[in-house]
Amino acid sequence: MTKVMLENLPQVRGEYKFDEPLSKHTWLGVGGKADVMFLPEDEADLQYFLQNKPQDIPVFIIGGGSNLLVRDGGIRGAVIKLSNRSFSKWQICEEKLYCGAGLKNFELKKILPQNGLSGLEFLCSIPGTIGGAFRSNAGCFGSDLAKVLHHARVMDASGHIFKVEPEDFHFAYRYSDFPQDWIILEVCLQSEQKSKQEIEAIIAQNDEYRKNHQPQGIRTAGSTFKNPEGFAAWRLIKEAGCDTLSIGGVKMSDQHCNFLQNDGTATAEQIEQLCEKIIEAVYKHSGVKMQMEVKRVGERLDNDGRS
Ligand SMILES: Cc1cc2nc3c(=O)[nH]c(=O)nc-3n(C[C@H](O)[C@H](O)[C@H](O)COP(=O)(O)OP(=O)(O)OC[C@H]3O[C@@H](n4cnc5c(N)ncnc54)[C@H](O)[C@@H]3O)c2cc1C
Incomplete structure (x- = not known):
């Protein structure tokens, strides 16, 4: 988002946080920055923001971040979080x-x-x-x-x-x-x-x-893959030999192999690569194409670390 767009954000009663690291707002503990995070004071404030923001600023709404894999390049535009008690x-x-x-x-x-x-x-x-x-x-x-x-x-x-x-x-x-x-x-x-x-x-x-x-107290996003019709995702993962796969600081949990586990050092890119590797291996082994339950959002970084 350009500096001019940021300068043209409406005067709200809630709070703007610029370059807010989204890793602080997700259970997986990964993710780049939001150009701006907006914490509206109440419904009227949220409405005022949407009606007066520059039209080309995209908006994404985040809840507790427990079902999100935010990529390392972060999210362009405004991320809205309804954390005020009024919500x-x-x-x-x-x-x-x-x-x-x-x-x-x-x-x-x-x-x-x-x-x-x-x-x-x-x-x-x-x-x-x-x-x-x-x-x-x-x-x-x-x-x-x-x-x-x-x-x-x-x-x-x-x-x-x-x-x-x-x-x-x-x-x-x-x-x-x-x-x-x-x-x-x-x-x-x-x-x-x-x-x-x-x-x-x-x-x-x-x-x-x-x-x-289920594993407790780990950096995870719950079930990583949806159960395909007639199958249990964890069983497909195990039978394809993917339950012991890891990339960098991310692996599938020993207790439940459909739960990802970030040891605190993984990047979103490593997590996404592991997911893609598992989808491919399961497909080769069983012919079943698994779908992510965890939602992937934001931008990947290129080799030079740019989004
Ligand atoms: C340990 C663990 C166990 C889990 N167990 C389960 C389980 O048993 N069953 C299950 O279904 N899920 C489970 N999950 C996944 C997750 O908790 C759920 O999907 C949860 O409902 C996501 O809510 P959230 O507020 O964290 O949403 P987020 O992860 O922040 O966002 C998820 C989606 O909801 C959208 N969203 C959030 N708030 C709003 C809003 N106010 N308006 C519009 N869109 C919005 C976001 O844009 C995004 O698309 C688990 C996750 C963890 C970490």
């Missing part, structure tokens, strides 16, 4: 939970039992925010966001706010066709009443399952 408010109305898109899923661990809201326990164990969960149709333990979604409020690229329904976005396994430059503001989720004890028990059981079956 993580919640309220209950007629057994429906209204959550701001910036609410961290983990925060539901308190909200659900305290208010007797069941059916949403699966979400508590998925890292990231409600907005990110909507965009990727995040799910586990037999449920996903689309199954519990009543409606949402969103903002399009020109700042218009409107209500959307689940059938608008062709939700499927870890997929929605929600436009990349629209922003989810608030999600309304359906629930059913259960006792505090019952809900806490489900949450504890889910946490226990994760502890026993």
Whole structure:
């Protein structure tokens, strides 16, 4: 982005962070810089920004960064993060939970039992925010966001706010066709009443399952590849002998070979190369073309380190 564009950013109430390293905002801990990160104060501030920014500044929205591989060249334009508390408010109305898109899923661990809201326990164990969960149709333990979604409020690229329904976005396994430059503001989720004890028990059981079956406390982005129809990605990876592959500081986790593990020294380029190598090897071995579940965004660096 040119200096002139940056100088023409609108006067907002929120914060601009120039040349913000995105490695600080992703679970994998890699990624180059955003030309500018914008942290809006509230919805009106976000709307003002979109309606007054120079048109040629592209916008990308980041949630908790738990499903992103940001390339080493970073992201051109503005990266928007809804980290202000105004985006993580919640309220209950007629057994429906209204959550701001910036609410961290983990925060539901308190909200659900305290208010007797069941059916949403699966979400508590998925890292990231409600907005990110909507965009990727995040799910586990037999449920996903689309199954519990009543409606949402969103903002399009020109700042218009409107209500959307689940059938608008062709939700499927870890997929929605929600436009990349629209922003989810608030999600309304359906629930059913259960006792505090019952809900806490489900949450504890889910946490226990994760502890026993998935690596904890590592730099990862969760499942790297989607499970192809009729196959488990981890099994395809293992059978192709890719579970022990590594490049630089990245390898597949010993505990779950569909989870990437960055030891803290890997670059995004090394992670992407390992993923491409695995996709190719699995295809050669089994004829199945795996797709990334982790979203790759931003620019690769050339051999001279330029994006
Ligand atoms: C340890 C671990 C375990 C995981 N387990 C699971 C699991 O069981 N099931 C599962 O589905 N996923 C899992 N994931 C992946 C990830 O947590 C989910 O995909 C999560 O929903 C991503 O949310 P996020 O806020 O981090 O989004 P990000 O990673 O920041 O972004 C993901 C996408 O959402 C978009 N986005 C984010 N916020 C908004 C918004 N407000 N409006 C519009 N678009 C937005 C981004 O542009 C991007 O396209 C796991 C990840 C980790 C690290």
